[in-house]
Amino acid sequence: xxxxxxxxxxxxxxxxxxxxxxxxxxxxxxxxxxxxxxxxxxxxxxxxxxxxxxxxxxxxxxxxxxxxxxxxxxxxxxxxxxxxxxxxxxxxxxxxxxxxxxxxxxxxxxxxxxxxxxxxxxxxxxxxxxxxxxxxxxxxxxxxxxxxxxxxxxxxxxxxxxxxxxxxxxxxxxxxxxxxxxxxxxxxxxxxxxxxxxxxxxxxxxxxxxxxxxxxxxxxxxxxxxxxxxxxxxxxxxxxxxxxxxxxxxxxxxxxxxxxxxxxxxxxxxxxxxxxxxxxxxxxxxxxxxxxxxxxxxxxxxxxxxxxxxxxxxxxxxxxxxxxxxxxxxxxxxxxxxxxxxxxxxxxxxxxxxxxxxxxxxxxxxxxxxxxxxxxxxxxxxxxxxxxxxxxxxxxxxxxxxxxxxxxx
Amino acid sequence: xxxxxxxxxxxxxxxxxxxxxxxxxxxxxxxxxxxxxxxxxxxxxxxxxxxxxxxxxxxxxxxxxxxxxxxxxxxxxxxxxxxxxxxxxxxxxxxxxxxxxxxxxxxxxxxxxxxxxxxxxxxxxxxxxxxxxxxxxxxxxxxxxxxxxxxxxxxxxxxxxxxxxxxxxxxxxxxxxxxxxxxxxxxxxxxxxxxxxxxxxxxxxxxxxxxxxxxxxxxxxxxxxxxxxx
Numbered sequence: 001x002x003x004x005x006x007x008x009x010x011x012x013x014x015x016x017x018x019x020x021x022x023x024x025x026x027x028x029x030x031x032x033x034x035x036x037x038x039x040x041x042x043x044x045x046x047x048x049x050x051x052x053x054x055x056x057x058x059x060x061x062x063x064x065x066x067x068x069x070x071x072x073x074x075x076x077x078x079x080x081x082x083x084x085x086x087x088x089x090x091x092x093x094x095x096x097x098x099x100x101x102x103x104x105x106x107x108x109x110x111x112x113x114x115x116x117x118x119x120x121x122x123x124x125x126x127x128x129x130x131x132x133x134x135x136x137x138x139x140x141x142x143x144x145x146x147x148x149x150x151x152x153x154x155x156x157x158x159x160x161x162x163x164x165x166x167x168x169x170x171x172x173x174x175x176x177x178x179x180x181x182x183x184x185x186x187x188x189x190x191x192x193x194x195x196x197x198x199x200x201x202x203x204x205x206x207x208x209x210x211x212x213x214x215x216x217x218x219x220x221x222x223x224x225x226x227x228x229x230x231x232x233x234x235x236x237x238x239x240x241x242x243x244x245x246x247x248x249x250x251x252x253x254x255x256x257x258x259x260x261x262x263x264x265x266x267x268x269x270x271x272x273x274x275x276x277x278x279x280x281x282x283x284x285x286x287x288x289x290x291x292x293x294x295x296x297x298x299x300x301x302x303x304x305x306x307x308x309x310x311x312x313x314x315x316x317x318x319x320x321x322x323x324x325x326x327x328x329x330x331x332x333x334x335x336x337x338x339x340x341x342x343x344x345x346x347x348x349x350x351x352x353x354x355x356x357x358x359x360x361x362x363x364x365x366x367x368x369x370x371x372x373x374x375x376x377x378x379x380x381x382x383x384x385x386x387x388x389x390x391x392x393x394x395x396x397x398x399x400x401x402x403x404x405x406x407x408x409x
Numbered sequence: 410x411x412x413x414x415x416x417x418x419x420x421x422x423x424x425x426x427x428x429x430x431x432x433x434x435x436x437x438x439x440x441x442x443x444x445x446x447x448x449x450x451x452x453x454x455x456x457x458x459x460x461x462x463x464x465x466x467x468x469x470x471x472x473x474x475x476x477x478x479x480x481x482x483x484x485x486x487x488x489x490x491x492x493x494x495x496x497x498x499x500x501x502x503x504x505x506x507x508x509x510x511x512x513x514x515x516x517x518x519x520x521x522x523x524x525x526x527x528x529x530x531x532x533x534x535x536x537x538x539x540x541x542x543x544x545x546x547x548x549x550x551x552x553x554x555x556x557x558x559x560x561x562x563x564x565x566x567x568x569x570x571x572x573x574x575x576x577x578x579x580x581x582x583x584x585x586x587x588x589x590x591x592x593x594x595x596x597x598x599x600x601x602x603x604x605x606x607x608x609x610x611x612x613x614x615x616x617x618x619x620x621x622x623x624x625x626x627x628x629x630x631x632x633x634x635x636x637x638x639x
Contacts, residue, residue: 006520017508319504322465323565324493324521326486402465406504 004336011337014309022341025305028298029345029385030352033378035291037353040374042360043284045367050280054273056193056202058134060100060236061270062243064092064229064250067263083263085224086210088253092231093129095249098242100234103130104210104226108218112206113178114166121162122205123179125213125226133232134193141173141188144209152211156184159203160192182216184208239268292381298345299385306338306393317397318405330398331391338390339383346382350375411474412572412605413439413462418471420457420628431457433628434471441572442603444595446616446636449625456577458625459609463496463575464488476572493521497566497574497604501581503558505550511537511561512546518569536564540594556587563594567604574598576608580615592618 015022066083089104106125111118124130127149131137144155156177163172172186193202208217210226233242243266250264310317317330325333353375357368420432432454439445449455460466461473464480465488473480475495483491497518498504505514515533524532537546540560550558559579566574576595580588596618598604610616617636624632 006526013508315504316506319506320517320521321489322463322492322498322504323518324489324569326489326521328486329521403460406465406500 007333007336008340010333011340014313014337015340018309021305025301025341026345026348028301029295029342029382030298030349032291032295032298032385033346033349033382034352034356035294036288036378036381037350037370037374038356038360038368039287039291040284040378041353041357041368041370042366043280043287044369044371044374045361047277047280047284048369049367050273050277052194053196054270054277055135057196057269057273058136058230058232059270060233060239061133061268062231062233062239062246063267063269064088064231064246065265065267066228067261067265083254084226084229086214086226087224088250089127089226089229091253092229092246092249096242096245098233098238098245100232101129101132102232103127103133103230105130105228105230106210106213106218106226108213110180110206110217112162112166113181114172114175117166119162119165121159123213123217124205124207125210125217126207127210130207130230133230136193137191138188139191141186143188144207149209149211152209152215154182154184154212154216155187155209157188157190157207158186159190159205159207161201161204162206163189179206179208180217236270239270243268295378295381295385299342299389302338302341302386303389303393305341306334306390307396309337310334310393310397313397314400314405314408317400318402318408321400321402322406327398331394334394334397335387335390338393339386342382342386342390343379346379349382350379353378410441411438412441412476413437413607414472414474415458415462416472416474418458418461418468418473420454420461420466421469431628432461432468435628435630436471437623437630437633439605439607441605442599443621444599444606444619445608445621445623446619447607447609447623447625448611448613448616453625454628455609455625457628459575459577459607462607463498464491489521493518494569495571495573497563497569497571499559499562499566499574499576499579501578503550503555503562503582505558505561505565507550510547510549511542511553511564514550514561515564515568518565522569532568533564536568537561539567540564554587555583556590559583559587559591560594563591563598567598571604573605573607576606578609578611580610580612588615 064084086104089102092099093102103126107122109120110123111120128143128145131143138157143157144153148155156179158172166172166177167175172189175186176183177186178184190203190207196202214224231242231246233239246266247262251262254263256262320330354370357370360366361368415435415437418432418435419430422429422431435458447455447459457466461468464475467481475491478491480488480491506517512530512533515536516529519529519532534546537543540563542557542560542564545553545557550561553561580591583591592615595606595608599606608615608619616622620636622632622634622636623630
């Protein structure tokens with residue numbers, strides 16, 4: 001059997017003889033590998049972004065929305081009928097075993113003022129459960145307590161965007177701000193959360209005890225009314241159970257007969273997000289598959305050139321056979337040549353793929369993630385392409401009759 | 410001691426629907442150290458016979474023993490191994506690899522014999538020296554004259570220490586003076602290294618360098634006698 005360094009040298013020389021041809025053949029691989037890496041990077045980036053948004057929202061989430069009113073046979077949108085109360089939220093937390101925590105929400109847009117700065121933001125009335133439900137933490141200060149909710153104290157937690165707009169570089173802890181002219185003490189600062197899956201800035205918000213919101217900010221004609229509830233199930237497997245338990249409990253509490261429609265809706269947010277993530281995954285695969293086609297085309301280009309090369313070098317093959325090259329010596333020589341084309345093309349393609357996805361994320365603003373796995377698999381795939389498409393020409397070469405090959409002009 | 414023993418060798422080609430009897434039962438024994446010239450007109454079967462002797466082709470019938478190995482029993486790769494170790498080829502058209510230095514051309518047979526790089530280099534340099542091409546080892550074939558190219562080819566045939574050299578009209582593309590020089594190399598190799606040389610030629614003055622002359626006609630040996638050197 002022939003030794004590898006010598007074969008490598010022979011192959012390298014053969015490729016160098018036809019520089020232009022080799023370069024063009026490699027171009028097929030370069031584009032293929034580059035496309036695969038860039039497309040996977042875009043896909044993975046999108047998937048990661050969705051995953052980040054899901055985790056920023058909190059995991060294992062259910063949302064309970066109030067139901068729709070029907071007035072004169074015309075059904076209004078969900079949420080038009082104020083059917084959920086703080087008591088419902090408490091009941092769910094206490095009576096549904098699959099539920100870990102509940103955060104009632106009564107929110108509205110309000111003008112807030114500190115000194116001579118003012119800012120319009122979302123003010124959310126809720127309970128301490130909110131931090132658990134949303135997997136949210138404080139960077140400083142303390143959360144409000146059950147006691148705060150009970151006695152409707154005028155304390156608040158600020159999101160990062162609000163802090164930046166009202167306080168600049170100052171420390172807001174302990175300061176007094178006015179929400180709808182009502183004075184509140186800042187007791188805690190929320191950690192940065194970023195965008196919600198819907199594209200809202202989750203840091204542009206102020207959190208106050210729900211009772212305070214009901215009494216001082218968004219007074220309603222229904223006592224104890226809340227807008228929505230966010231519910232966290234104990235774990236992912238409990239989501240369905242929690243949904244069922246909430247349904248049963250609320251139907252019972254709202255005195256809904258067996259034939260009547262619910263006056264509330266339970267939505268599985270986590271499931272929705274997982275669907276989104278699943279579709280991102282499918283998109284990644286699709287992009288990768290489309291890009292792989294160009295890799296395949298590149299491989300066919302290699303096979304084409306190798307077939308030409310074998311024909312051109314029939315005499316050389318004859319000489320080699322006459323002086324003792326065995327079947328596999330000839331095969332290896334041409335396979336290694338094809339491999340070299342695909343590997344060099346692959347390496348250059350990886351560089352192009354990486355820089356291409358960087359350029360994409362800069363120009364188009366898409367998040368791209370180049371995983372080592374995608375590089376490795378693109379590289380491995382290009383090697384496979386080289387072997388697969390190099391084998392037939394090499395096989396053809398090895399079957400030549402030495403006498404005919406020597407006579408070939 | 411017989412190094413080559415051919416018994417009743419026949420070769421039938423099929424050209425379309427017609428069977429062509431290229432060899433019609435050739436028997437021949439060549440001893441170690443002989444210098445044989447094979448002559449005959451085109452189509453006489455001498456090339457076919459040489460291809461069989463060179464293990465490039467297999468006979469249709471008959472037996473061929475090379476150093477007591479029955480070549481008919483060997484497969485493609487085993488034949489390649491025999492060609493590599495037992496036979497050195499010298500062709501009319503030189504058949505060197507283009508764009509490859511003289512040294513690397515000479516190294517080629519050792520490449521297929523798994524000899525390590527260092528030893529390959531040393532032996533190739535030695536062979537190049539022995540054919541009088543010192544200092545030309547880095548030249549490519551297109552930088553060498555016909556005679557020099559044929560010397561490289563001879564060095565390549567020698568390098569694996571094959572006991573037999575098959576030369577197929579080695580002087581066919583060379584002028585008279587260069588032909589003489591090339592033939593002197595063969596004579597020297599035969600006399601000093603006792604290499605068995607089988608030479609195909611058209612020219613009587615080239616055949617005159619040998620010690621035994623075989624003539625082919627219509628697929629048979631019609632003439633086999635020693636050459637008396639003047």
